Amino acid sequence: MGTWQLVRAGFRQQSQYRLAMVAGLATNCVFGFIRASVLLAALDASTGAFAGYTRESLAAYVWISQALLGAVLLMVPTTAVGERIKTGDIAVDFLRPVSLLAGHLWMALGRGLFTLLPRGVPAVVVGTLTVGWFLPGGVAPYLLGAVSVVLAVAGSYLGAHCVALAGFWLVETRGLNALYGIVATFLAGLFVPVDLFPGWLRGLAALTPFPTFLQYPVDVLSGRVVGLDAWSHLATQAGWLLGMLLLAQLLATLGRRHLEVQGG
Amino acid sequence: MAETTWRADLTAYRAVLGSRVRAQASYRTSFATDLATAFLVGVVELAETWVVFSQVDVLGGLSFAAVLLVFGLSNICFATADLVVGHLDRLPRYIQAGTIDVFYLRPQPLLAQLVTSEISLRRLTRIGVGVIALVWGLSVNDVPDPARAAAVVALSLVFGTVVFAAQFVTAAGCQFWLVNGAELTNSFTYGSSYAASQPASVFGTVLKLTFGYLVPAAFVGYLPTLVVLGLPGPSLLPAWLAWCLPLAALWSCLVAGLVWRAGVRHYQGAGG
Incomplete structure (x- = not known):
């Protein structure tokens, strides 16, 4: 089965639950309103530089990150792989002609990209209607931004995938999953942009792949980071992606050796 | 007669919960990890x-010290509600798999069965974080009238928990239509808990009306904090409104009841 068919299958799977999409969009918007209120009030109350953010760039940050939320897997990093490891169905996946990783990654990419249409685009529209126009001019931010978003969707899936693979050893990954979800969300810059963190915390975030899941694509897509800096963002994202790909492969190989499935 | 069945129900509930508590505590490592995670x-x-x-x-x-009170109150209430009814977010799984049919066959209200089927002990440490924030907040802030503060904090802890529990039920009730909306249940309840832990004065008119009245999240942490600190409060959300928290809880329960009943009737079965 071709890669393209897997992506399309993920795309179509996600398109079936229309009401859930509408509801997801509604919650994205409500969260966007709350976050925009809090951050804009903080900007008004701030006497410092506020990391160079203006009302426009802060609004762009809030609404573009809300738009990406459904596509990027952060807050609730549940994956089908985790469930299949727990039930033992994973043994069947190992026998398929498609590698475990490729099968799930391409589907996840399809699902994520579909989610951008009904949840991402309207969230940006709602944002521009309520706080004014914040999208960048020119073509470059959109082209580079598209690449950055694809890297972020794939990268965030791989992160969750690796957590799920820990299930080969832990069996119950619920605790780890919840912890990953909250730490990743925080360090990705969902609630407060990473650039507003105090220095040591920003340093800590830079040691993880999480900012490349959200802060980076938002920076590139909103035109806050342009030119050579934008390319460097993309390179960092690609680097983490590659690292996580290798980790996922390694975990799958080791896990397969460790796996014991009972029954006949 | 009625009293004996009531007592029998309670005994049954205690037996179920007792078994769930023992079950969770028996996998020590997993339980300890869960507790640590909830704390983190x-x-x-x-x-x-x-x-x-x-x-x-x-x-x-509000200063950071004052926001500690908002955070503490809203977190204790949310985590307690989560402990008691939070497992309702499993409903979509039952609906998708069709196993919800079994619940319909038993001679007990569906909601009562689902609520009493589990208790999420791992939320205990989450409540602990809220308590730390609240005690910290109470000790660093200047509290003009301690008796009034104690009264409003007690009111918030009891009825604030009811407000959040009702929101869990409302979100679960929506699942009968959404089916694949587990993420939504989480975002709706977590969204209102997020709103509850912010100073509501930063909101514009629409958000103030939404989280002040429609989904009364501001009643749980923000308004009681104003009373504790003796602050007047912004337009649309005066501090005295904090004393109307029982009404806000009643309103939340009413909405939850309507949505849940409509949802239960909407479900048509998975066949089989």
Whole structure:
């Protein structure tokens, strides 16, 4: 089965639950309103530089990150792989002609990209209607931004995938999953942009792949980071992606050796 | 007669919960990890608030010390509601798999069965984070009238928990239509808990009306904090409104009841 068919299958799977999409969009918007209120009030109350953010760039940050939320897997990093490891169905996946990783990654990419249409685009529209126009001019931010978003969707899936693979050893990954979800969300810059963190915390975030899941694509897509800096963002994202790909492969190989499935 | 069945129900509930508690505590490592994780989740949420205050001294008229009270109250209430009814977020799984049919066949209300089927003990440490924030907040703030503060804190802890529990039920009731909306249940309840832990004075009119009246999240943490500190409060959300928290809880329960009943009737079975 071709890669393209897997992506399309993920795309179509996600398109079936229309009401859930509408509801997801509604919650994205409500969260966007709350976050925009809090951050804009903080900007008004701030006497410092506020990391160079203006009302426009802060609004762009809030609404573009809300738009990406459904596509990027952060807050609730549940994956089908985790469930299949727990039930033992994973043994069947190992026998398929498609590698475990490729099968799930391409589907996840399809699902994520579909989610951008009904949840991402309207969230940006709602944002521009309520706080004014914040999208960048020119073509470059959109082209580079598209690449950055694809890297972020794939990268965030791989992160969750690796957590799920820990299930080969832990069996119950619920605790780890919840912890990953909250730490990743925080360090990705969902609630407060990473650039507003105090220095040591920003340093800590830079040691993880999480900012490349959200802060980076938002920076590139909103035109806050342009030119050579934008390319460097993309390179960092690609680097983490590659690292996580290798980790996922390694975990799958080791896990397969460790796996014991009972029954006949 | 009625009394004996009532007592029998209670005994049954105690037996079920007792078995669930023993079951959760028997896998020691897993249970300890769960407890530690829930604690860390609370700490990270507090850190999110703190990061905003690393940029500003006062947000929406409240200092970080004051926001600790808002955070503490809303977190204790949310985590307690989560402990008691939070497992309702499993409903979509039952609906998708069709196993919900079994619940319909038993001679007990569906909601009662689902609520009493589990208790999420791992939320205990999350409540602990809220208690730490609340006690910390009470000790660093200037409290003009301690008796009034104690009364409003007690009111908030009881009825604030009811408000959040009702929201869990409302979100679960929506699942009968959404089916694949587990993420939504979480975002709706977590969204209102997020709104509850912010100073509501930063909101515009629409948000103030939404989280002040429609989904009364501001009643849980923000309004009681104003009373504790003796502050007047912004337009649309005066401090005295905090004493109307029982009414807000009643309103939440009414909405939850309507949505849940409609949902239960909407379900048509998975066949089989």
